[in-house]
Amino acid sequence: MSEAKEIKLILEDGSVFAGKSFGYHGSVSGEMVFNTAMTGYPESLTDPSYKGQILVSTYPLIGNYGVPSKETENGIPKFYESDEIHIAGLVISEYSFGYSHWNAQKSLGDWLKEYKVPGIFGIDTRSLTQLLRENGPMLGKVVADDVDVEFYNPDIHNLAAMVSTKEKLVYGNGKYRVVLLDTGAKYNILRCLLKRDTTVIRVPWDYDFTQEEYDGIVLSNGPGNPALYEASVNNIRKALQGDKPIFGICLGNQLMGIAAGGSTHKLKYGHRAHNHPVKLVGTDKCYITSQNHGFVLDTDSLDSDWEPYFINLNDNTNEGIRNKKKPFFSTQFHPEASGGPTDTEFLFDNFMDLVKERKK
Ligand SMILES: NC(=O)CC[C@H](N)C(=O)O
Numbered sequence: 240m241s242e243a244k245e246i247k248l249i250l251e252d253g254s255v256f257a258g259k260s261f262g263y264h265g266s267v268s269g270e271m272v273f274n275t276a277m278t279g280y281p282e283s284l285t286d287p288s289y290k291g292q293i294l295v296s297t298y299p300l301i302g303n304y305g306v307p308s309k310e311t312e313n314g315i316p317k318f319y320e321s322d323e324i325h326i327a328g329l330v331i332s333e334y335s336f337g338y339s340h341w342n343a344q345k346s347l348g349d350w351l352k353e354y355k356v357p358g359i360f361g362i363d364t365r366s367l368t369q370l371l372r373e374n375g376p377m378l379g380k381v382v383a384d385d386v387d388v389e390f391y392n393p394d395i396h397n398l399a400a401m402v403s404t405k406e407k408l409v410y411g412n413g414k415y416r417v418v419l420l421d422t423g424a425k426y427n428i429l430r431c432l433l434k435r436d437t438t439v440i441r442v443p444w445d446y447d448f449t450q451e452e453y454d455g456i457v458l459s460n461g462p463g464n465p466a467l468y469e470a471s472v473n474n475i476r477k478a479l480q481g482d483k484p485i486f487g488i489c490l491g492n493q494l495m496g497i498a499a500g501g502s503t504h505k506l507k508y509g510h511r512a513h514n515h516p517v518k519l520v521g522t523d524k525c526y527i528t529s530q531n532h533g534f535v536l537d538t539d540s541l542d543s544d545w546e547p548y549f550i551n552l553n554d555n556t557n558e559g560i561r562n563k564k565k566p567f568f569s570t571q572f573h574p575e576a577s578g579g580p581t582d583t584e585f586l587f588d589n590f591m592d593l594v595k596e597r598k599k
Pocket residue numbers: 288459460461462463464465488489490491531532533534535
């Protein structure tokens with residue numbers, strides 16, 4: 240489109256990619272990450288785990304199905320993973336100005352403008368992704384109209400505090416009371432719980448949930464560096480003294496691991512896709528999973544009551560842990576998916592079975 244304005248992507252190593260603007264025309268900085276999924280941009284862009292990150296989509300054509308309606312169900316949007324766009328910027332190859340989908344309400348570009356998030360197209364996302372894979376974690380900035388901004392490193396900020404609920408919220412009125420520790424929870428975790436006869440008590444990242452009345456705890460996904468969330472870890476440690484079932488997802492896996500004596504490190508390049516194969520340890524069973532993480536748990540450092548639950552078949556990194564004696568388990572991948580394959584949603588049933596067993 241000839242009327243699209245020029246906009247630049249500048250990386251920490253000095254590389255410059257010239258493109259055109261299709262979202263909010265402004266400058267922004269963040270950590271560069273790439274996702275290889277072919278679909279699911281409404282879900283990815285609203286995933287709070289992307290806070291502080293400029294997302295590169297390797298799938299070449301983006302925007303062709305627009306973005307869905309804001310319709311709600313049980314007090315939360317039906318088609319989004321949170322109430323806003325969390326990525327700092329979006330980098331793509333080809334933008335589809337036309338869009339068509341039964342549920343489309345507006346274009347991707349208009350949606351980005353609404354939330355003041357820049358979008359840049361016309362980028363060689365193949366060479367950009369190769370660069371990010373070879374160099375490891377890298378900061379970047381989108382520069383519009385030569386308005387320069389400082390590089391921003393999200394890993395030194397408490398991003399969970401920014402995206403978490405600020406107050407306790409209760410959803411549903413099912414039989415089983417589940418605490419959802421919200422360090423940046425995706426709404427599909429809530430949906431997956433609510434359809435399983437639960438009342439969900441969603442609490443802030445630093446809330447002492449152990450004083451609540453509950454039958455089980457879910458530790459959500461979330462943005463940033465897991466080593467920074469001491470208040471969450473302290474409360475999880477308290478819960479580990481008890482025996483109410485705990486299910487951690489993504490950041491929840493990392494925080495449960497840290498509470499169990501473990502540590503985390505940053506991957507050379509993160510797992511962001513809908514097709515990561517994981518193996519259930521001790522079996523030959525493999526599942527295709529949805530993932531979005533840059534950090535990973537070091538299982539060697541865990542105390543001896545814990546064991547690896549799943550491992551990633553691409554790079555052998557940890558994909559979950561479980562306690563040998565108590566009903567505690569977690570996954571690095573996303574069993575709630577959205578967008579992504581729903582192959583591992585059965586883990587919510589496994590969690591609920593543990594909850595029900597104890598409530599009898
Ligand atoms: N999706 C998540 O929960 C991500 C966890 C953490 N912020 C990471 O990047 O590893």
